[in-house]
Amino acid sequence: MLEALGLDSQVEAVYRGMLAQPTGGVAELAQRARLTESEVRHGLDRLVDLGLLTPSRDTVGALRAVSPEAGLEQLLRRQEEDVARRQYALAQSKAAAARAVAEYADLQPNTETDGTERLVGLDAIQSRLELLARELNRECLAITPGGAQSQASLDASRPLDEEAFGRGIDMRVIYQDSVRNDPATLAYAQWTTQHGGEVRTSPLLPPRLLVFDRTTAVVPIDPANSRLGALCTTSAGIVTSLVTLFEQTWDTAVPLGPTRERVSGNGITAQERELLKLLASGVTDEAAGKRLGVSLRTVRRRMSTLMERLEATSRFEAGLKAAHRGWL
Secondary structure (H helix, E strand, O other), rough: OOOOOOOHHHHHHHHHHHOOOOOOOOHHHHHHHOOOOHHHHHHHHHHHHHHOOEEEEOOHHHHHHEEHHHHHHHHHHHHHHHHHHHHHHHHHHEEEEEEEHOOOOOEEEEEEEEOOOEOOOOHHHHHHHHHHHHOOOOEEEEEOOOOOOOHHHHHHHHHHHHHHHHOEEEEEEEEHHHHOOOOHHHHHHHHHHHOOOOEEEEEEOHHHHHHHOOOEEEEEEOOOOOOOOOEEEHHHHHHHHHHHHHHHHHHOOOOOOOOOOOOOOOOOOOHHHHHHHHHHOOOOHHHHHHHHHHHHHHHHHHHHHHHHHHHOOOOHHHHHHHHHHOOO
């Protein structure tokens, strides 16, 4: 029940045991919790690290369990602070990567300069991806925003991915949360995990990104203007920035699983939180839909649901009430 807060089932059992009966030794606690003494000692150490057990003021050398109201609230605050730090670092990485890519926007099409080439046209991009996939030795990292992927894109990716999996290549992919509602893209993501790849999703993503063996990266020059083409670069500085961007995005994403949306402790999903943030910042419904990878109709339906839950008659009032509840 408390795995999201860093407590696995064994540690939680030890915590419950300490709350129910604070006195007694390790052997007695192990018997009550149906664990080995080694597992109990590990659980006690973990609970001390989390601040859920503190030294007893009544008995020297003993521990007392911090109440769930205080202890779990503290864990939630720590997680929120950690998420805020990671989101800030992610925003900084996005900006740095965008600046680095923008420097190459004026390159002549399909002409390499200092290890960097601007690819123009779907054929040029697909040809380069096929070559990079054949030369791949260890790992492929991918960020795939935009929600549901086109069937043409999925069809083009499958033979490359199959060949890579056949050679034992490690693959990590981050999709947008909304792909969980698209049968074709979700099936492809599940196929990826069945073949040994790792897949996570996030409500908001940076622009599309592919990194091969951490030495070569392919990114759009301008995500808002596909006609400018893609950038293929082996520049160590740019590739390192893009790998850092991927890893930070990966850390904040959720593993693909049967649950479509995780609800936080305050009763709101990550995608609902991002929708509120976007609309509170003045973004239009249409723009919010593009950022989240969902339709305009979905944005309006979810916003209507949120306003109903907040008992708000306007979006301004909804924003105030959401902030008051700690949703923003």
